[in-house]
Amino acid sequence: MIERDWLVLQTLYNEKNITKAAQKLYISQPALTNRIQQLEKEFGVQIVNRGRRGVQFTPQGEYLATCAHDMLLSIQMMKENVQNMENNVAGTLRLGVSNFFTDYKLPNLLKLFKEQYPNIEFKxxxxxxxxxxxxxxxQDVHIGIVKGEYSWEDKKHLLLEETICIASKEKIDIQDLPRLPRIDYHADTHLKASVDHWWSENFTQPPLVSIEVTKADTCKKMVVNGLGYAILPSMSLDDVDDVYKYVIKMKDGKPILRKTWMLYHExxxxxxxxxxxxxxxxxVDVENKI
Known part of the structure; x- marks a missing residue:
């Protein structure tokens, strides 16, 4: 089997659909079907069953699909080690980055890095x-950039800290929050837990959630248009001047701090x-200069 075959197996296993897998691989459906049939002949087993519910992997197919991840990672590492022998800073850097950091910091960060190392590409x-x-x-990525605290015993570097704010188009009294319309978004579990804890310290009523959205940026736009208040990380509000911002604090007077970490293996x-x-x-000063 060649690298492309492992990629075909992995993609089809993830998608469970011939049409979607073919689209992701940029090949035709007949070409994908033919490649699976060739692999079945090579191994002498049936790899998939096709039915109304899409593609179902046989036990042998499940095993091969599981191997695909390790094989592709091994091939990738092999290529990287060969490139590394030349002592040049070149190749593809694989980054995993939280949505929030991607929207507000990553583009300029990669631009500055690319200026120093023009032979590097990014995935x-x-x-x-x-x-x-x-x-x-x-180890599917070289470096991960995450918000919040995760159990990580290898190398890490604190990129920035930010407070959590109540944002509102109009000036409000914090004590009135349970009676005011709130715009919620799908925050990570760590932030949601911190905000919920703060709320329980200050109010006995649940929040009056009137709108739910998936992204913080959409939530912010709703606030700017006067549709309600929201609880957002301060960094997302840096480009907004015409809203009131209140840093929320716990009973001990300390603000809730949301940390962004860079994680990597030594x-x-x-x-x-x-x-x-x-x-x-x-x-580089990620917090103030990027």
């Missing part, structure tokens, strides 16, 4: 921090591209 995977944490645990520093990026991050 960026974005998502919720819990997903990014899983990617770095599994062994990955053997790669020139990873070491260069880590050195770059540790010497």
């Amino acid at each position: 960026v995977t974005t998502g919720f921090s819990r997903h990014i944490a899983q990617l770095i645990y599994q 062994d990955s520093l053997k790669l020139n591209i990873v070491r260069a990026f880590v050195d770059f991050i540790e010497n």
